[in-house]
Amino acid sequence: MGPVLVRDADPADLPRIAAIYDEQVRTAISTFDLVPPPVDQWAAKVGSTRPGDHFLVAQDDGVLGFAYSSTYRPRPAYDRTREVSVYLDEAARGRGLSRLLYAELLARLRAEGVRTVLAVIALPNEASEALHRGCGFERVGVLPEVGWKFERWIDTALWALSLDPARRGTPPGRPG
Numbered sequence: 001m002g003p004v005l006v007r008d009a010d011p012a013d014l015p016r017i018a019a020i021y022d023e024q025v026r027t028a029i030s031t032f033d034l035v036p037p038p039v040d041q042w043a044a045k046v047g048s049t050r051p052g053d054h055f056l057v058a059q060d061d062g063v064l065g066f067a068y069s070s071t072y073r074p075r076p077a078y079d080r081t082r083e084v085s086v087y088l089d090e091a092a093r094g095r096g097l098s099r100l101l102y103a104e105l106l107a108r109l110r111a112e113g114v115r116t117v118l119a120v121i122a123l124p125n126e127a128s129e130a131l132h133r134g135c136g137f138e139r140v141g142v143l144p145e146v147g148w149k150f151e152r153w154i155d156t157a158l159w160a161l162s163l164d165p166a167r168r169g170t171p172p173g174r175p176g
């Protein structure tokens, strides 16, 4: 196990990205996909040049996981809001790699003037909630029973991080 590098994803990473994600599609509620998406879908995300879209991988000898930012909703008034997601290979969890990926991703979004970063977390997911809390996100709401997977209803929690420079150092949602 060598040193871990965080870098932009490239098309050669697509099979590993798909494999890491597809394992979650089949076994977990972290994604509401029910069947593995076509690789083209990942190719479009990796290749996106839209401002505020980034796709990063963490790698040592191979790709260990990925994090990306994308459109929250397509209408243009949402343009300075981004939604983020992170997935690690099972064997790469518990080493702080998601923090490493988010540090780079959030720094890029801050530098671009993104105002609010959102994460949607299907419950329960203690590791993901702890990660987002640790990165300064605040749990701003729960949408009850919006997902149906593995024969049960699933809630999602909405987590938000303000990148407003005037609120730097102030936990989001608190008077500052």
Ligand SMILES: CC(C)(COP(=O)(O)OP(=O)(O)OC[C@H]1O[C@@H](n2cnc3c(N)ncnc32)[C@H](O)[C@@H]1OP(=O)(O)O)[C@@H](O)C(=O)NCCC(=O)NCCS
Binding pocket: 024, 030, 085, 086, 087, 088, 089, 092, 093, 094, 095, 096, 097, 098, 099, 119, 120, 121, 122, 125, 126, 127, 128, 130, 131, 134
């Ligand atoms: C969520 C995920 C990205 C976290 O990645 P990670 O780098 O391995 O995170 P860690 O295991 O280091 O845990 C992050 C934090 O959660 C805590 N944590 C981990 N598992 C936990 C558990 N079962 N209960 C409570 N806390 C837990 C860790 O102690 C750590 O807290 P700290 O930052 O305060 O030390 C990873 O578990 C993953 O890829 N899961 C599957 C996909 C997924 O759920 N993605 C998120 C979709 S919203």
